[in-house]
Amino acid sequence: DTGVSQDPRHKITKRGQNVTFRCDPISEHNRLYWYRQTLGQGPEFLTYFQNEAQLEKSRLLSDRFSAERPKGSFSTLEIQRTEQGDSAMYLCASSLARVTNTEAFFGQGTRLTVV
């Protein structure tokens, strides 16, 4: 396994269009996270899954955003009716849930530009 994989790496879309990103976590990891990062800032938490259950969503995740992890493996993040403010790097991370904290590994990210 080569780590967390995200697709596409870059996406340019027109305002108002829908976009979907995919994340493939490390195979044995049962937790999957989505973060958003804007220029000059650290990543901000959006949502996370344990297996196929979405356990937490940030207030940053507006109604236009939806995430799924249908079989507890890969996940998709969809943004509907994109706005220029959605332009950012979208990062996916995965980890193995244990009693104590475990390492979280990130993918290379999907950079979204809304024009």
Add this chain to the structure above:
Amino acid sequence: SQELEQSPQSLIVQEGKNLTINCTSSKTLYGLYWYKQKYGEGLIFLMMLQKGGEEKSHEKITAKLDEKKQQSSLHITASQPSHAGIYLCGAAPGTASKLTFGTGTRLQVTL
């Protein structure tokens, strides 16, 4: 909510020099993560610290978590151009490992 402050915000050092980056939390840290990020790329995991007083090293990078678990430092010895990038500290509020990040420290290493 937990807030993390990193200092300095940016740093330029000459190759071969040592440097330290600090991360201070507004609350007790249950898990403190250090990552490195190259511009436009994802985060590379460096180290995770959980216990007060814990210290870990990897190659020329050493990270420490203070006894009170509210501050961490990242020390690079004999810096190299390959160390250049943005260093981010992330904190876990508990065992969920959802992370809150600082704004990062941008490191440049000059020849």
